[in-house]
Amino acid sequence: AQKVTQAQTEISVVEKEDVTLDCVYETRDTTYYLFWYKQPPSGELVFLIRRNSFDEQNEISGRYSWNFQKSTSSFNFTITASQVVDSAVYFCALSEQGTNAGKSTFGDGTTLTVKP
Amino acid sequence: SQTIHQWPATLVQPVGSPLSLECTVEGTSNPNLYWYRQAAGRGLQLLFYSVGIGQISSEVPQNLSASRPQDRQFILSSKKLLLSDSGFYLCAWSKGQGYSYEQYFGPGTRLTVT
Numbered sequence: 339a340q341k342v343t344q345a346q347t348e349i350s351v352v353e354k355e356d357v358t359l360d361c362v363y364e365t366r367d368t369t370y371y372l373f374w375y376k377q378p379p380s381g382e383l384v385f386l387i388r389r390n391s392f393d394e395q396n397e398i399s400g401r402y403s404w405n406f407q408k409s410t411s412s413f414n415f416t417i418t419a420s421q422v423v424d425s426a427v428y429f430c431a432l433s434e435q436g437t438n439a440g441k442s443t444f445g446d447g448t449t450l451t452v453k454p
Numbered sequence: 455s456q457t458i459h460q461w462p463a464t465l466v467q468p469v470g471s472p473l474s475l476e477c478t479v480e481g482t483s484n485p486n487l488y489w490y491r492q493a494a495g496r497g498l499q500l501l502f503y504s505v506g507i508g509q510i511s512s513e514v515p516q517n518l519s520a521s522r523p524q525d526r527q528f529i530l531s532s533k534k535l536l537l538s539d540s541g542f543y544l545c546a547w548s549k550g551q552g553y554s555y556e557q558y559f560g561p562g563t564r565l566t567v568t
Contacts, residue, residue: 371554381542383559390554429498433554440486440548440555446497 344445361430369435377427456481460560473532477545485547487528
């Protein structure tokens with residue numbers, strides 16, 4: 339069975355600090371996809387990134403970067419020089435090849451608060 | 455481009471009343487559709503998903519039901535609401551026929567059962 343663990347329930351940082359959100363997953367499939375979503379206070383989840391299990395290259399998009407390590411089953415998300423607008427709940431999710439309808443298993447989310 | 459609509463945005467309903475939440479997707483065909491519920495301060499709970507018209511799979515037994523009368527329309531219903539049905543309901547879609555696609559979420563409906 340697939341499982342996603344986001345051990346950090348809440349994180350609070352001061353603006354301009356770097357912050358890393360942890361995501362650890364469990365799966366028996368060798369082929370799977372990992373995702374990160376952002377849920378700002380408005381409530382609508384926004385897709386941030388998708389990564390497949392065969393691509394362990396780290397990815398950087400502006401202040402956001404993602405570190406995928408199959409050896410530790412982790413897909414961590416780092417925000418560099420955080421800003422108040424980064425305050426949100428962040429969800430990590432996993433979708434296995436054998437899953438019908440592309441269902442994803444979501445972690446419980448990490449609430450990030452960036453203080454000015 | 456694709457867009458997803460949900461309505462109403464907020465809803466306050468008494469216990470025992472019926473419920474109907476609607477979700478429509480534009481700009482794509484044959485999407486997978488999903489209903490989630492999020493309790494205050496909690497994660498996402500998948501309620502139903504659908505791979506096609508009339509095809510509904512339930513993830514959690516409860517007094518809710520879902521229907522997909524048209525390709526891009528997904529409806530969440532209840533005959534009698536319970537207090538525990540309060541929450542934030544999110545509809546989402548993804549490209550069909552695959553497990554690799556990300557989901558796109560609607561703006562959500564905040565339901566309060568009183």
